[in-house]
Amino acid sequence: MTPRTFKHLSAFIYDQCGIRMPAAKQTMVEGRLRRRARTLHFEKLEEYCRFVLGEGAGSDEVVHLINAVTTNKTDFFREPRHFERLAQNILPGFAAKRRQLVRAWSAACSTGAEPYTLAMVMDDFAQANGGPDYAILATDLDTNVLATAQKGIYPREMMEPVPALLRQRYVGMGQGARANEARIHPGLRAKVGFAQLNLMEPTYAIGHQVDLIFCRNVLIYFDKPTQKKVVSRLVECLAPGGYLFVGHSESIAGFDLPLDSVGNTIFQRR
Numbered sequence: 001m002t003p004r005t006f007k008h009l010s011a012f013i014y015d016q017c018g019i020r021m022p023a024a025k026q027t028m029v030e031g032r033l034r035r036r037a038r039t040l041h042f043e044k045l046e047e048y049c050r051f052v053l054g055e056g057a058g059s060d061e062v063v064h065l066i067n068a069v070t071t072n073k074t075d076f077f078r079e080p081r082h083f084e085r086l087a088q089n090i091l092p093g094f095a096a097k098r099r100q101l102v103r104a105w106s107a108a109c110s111t112g113a114e115p116y117t118l119a120m121v122m123d124d125f126a127q128a129n130g131g132p133d134y135a136i137l138a139t140d141l142d143t144n145v146l147a148t149a150q151k152g153i154y155p156r157e158m159m160e161p162v163p164a165l166l167r168q169r170y171v172g173m174g175q176g177a178r179a180n181e182a183r184i185h186p187g188l189r190a191k192v193g194f195a196q197l198n199l200m201e202p203t204y205a206i207g208h209q210v211d212l213i214f215c216r217n218v219l220i221y222f223d224k225p226t227q228k229k230v231v232s233r234l235v236e237c238l239a240p241g242g243y244l245f246v247g248h249s250e251s252i253a254g255f256d257l258p259l260d261s262v263g264n265t266i267f268q269r270r
Contacts, residue, residue: 001026001030001045001046001049002046003023003026005046005049005050006021006023006026006029008049008053009021009029009049009052009053010022012052012053012057013065013066013069016062016065016066016198016200017066017070017141017198017199017200018199018200018221018222018226018230019069019070019221019222020221020222020223021069029069030045032068032069033045033048033049033065033068033069035068036048036064036065036068040061052065063143066141066142067142067143067144067145070141070142071221072110072111072142072145073110073217074109074110074111074112074113074114075113075158075161076113076116076117076158076159076161076162077117077161077162077163078113078114078117078161078216078217079216079247079248080161081264082214082216082245082265082266083117083118083121085263085266086118086121086122086212087121087124087125090212090243091121091122091125091129091132092125092129094132094211095125095129095131095132099131099132099211100131100132100133101132101133101134101135102122102132102133102134102135102211102212103134103135103136103137103208103209103210103211103212103239104118104122104134104135104136104137104210104211104212104213104214105136105137105138105139105206105210105212105213105214105237106118106136106137106138106139106214107139107197107199107213107214107215107218107234108139108140108141108199108215108216108217108218109138109139109140109145109146109149109194110140110142110145110149111145111148111149111154112138112145112148112149112150112152112184112192112194113154113158114138114214114216115136115138115149115192116152116170116184116188116189116192117162118136118212118214119134119136119170119188119191119192120162120166120169120170120188121166122134122136123170123188123191124166124169134191135191135193136191136192136193137192137193137195137206137207137210138192138193138194138195139194139195139196139197139206140196140197141196141197141198141199143196146194146195146196149194150189150194152183152184152188152189153181153182153183153184154181154182154183154184155180155181155182156173156174156179156180156181156182158182159171159173159182169185170184170185170188171183171184171185172184172185199215199218199230199233200226202233203233203236204233204234204236204237206237209237209238209239209242210237210238210239210242211238211239211241211242211243212242212243212245213234213237213238213242213243213244213245214245215230215231215234215244215245215246216245216246216247216250216265217247217249217250218230218247219231219246219247219250219252220247220249220250227252227255228252228255231244231246231252231255231257232255232257235257235258235259235269238269239269240269240270241268241269242268242269243262243266243267243268243269244259244266244267244268244269245265245266245267246265246267247265248264248265250265252267258270
């Protein structure tokens with residue numbers, strides 16, 4: 001595509017999901033969009049771009065466009081210190097207050113590794129301590145990764161970071177022709193509800209304020225003004241005393257929000 005078309009496409013993507021696509025990423029974007037263009041029988045990528053920026057701008061094709069250009073790297077127990085802090089300090093704090101239910105939200109869940117990791121940690125604590133019960137909401141913009149997450153089926157090697165006891169309790173390993181598959185146990189899957197949500201929406205209709213929000217390794221794709229808007233909306237969804245987790249490479253310094261730093265990239269709402 002021409003540099004002019006890429007500039008228009010980049011601006012459109014930014015308006016839709018807040019992600020900036022600098023000129024250095026043009027080759028990557030072209031590679032990801034060619035398959036989609038062929039699926040719709042466009043002979044040239046330029047024709048597909050004209051369509052999605054024109055008559056297709058208000059259609060479901062926008063979702064396919066965003067799905068194609070977004071990055072979905074995810075791992076079980078990624079940034080493990082967050083989960084150690086959750087198990088050793090935060091969940092015991094809720095238990096000491098005799099909380100009956102702890103609500104958690106994985107705000108950019110990708111293919112589900114993060115919310116299922118959360119579920120393992122929270123379920124393990126609840127079983128060992130007689131509660132509290134928990135409910136997890138997992139959202140993402142990308143409908144393709146949500147479909148994968150709901151199935152709860154992963155390559156066997158993705159389970160390597162999961163501690164052995166948790167893997168034994170919550171993951172079923174495939175046999176025979178499916179020996180390379182790992183399946184999250186149905187009981188754990190049932191504790192996680194999945195939904196599509198765009199962090200660019202002016203408000204996040206998640207139903208209830210939550211006690212834990214994990215929004216990790218997402219803010220790095222946004223510019224500072226967009227980061228502040230997103231974090232401000234997240235804080236509105238966080239109950240007083242609740243905790244926000246962001247990625248280890250992310251900073252929300254200077255945003256002037258009712259949050260106190262209580263650990264490495266862990267914040268508590270006042």
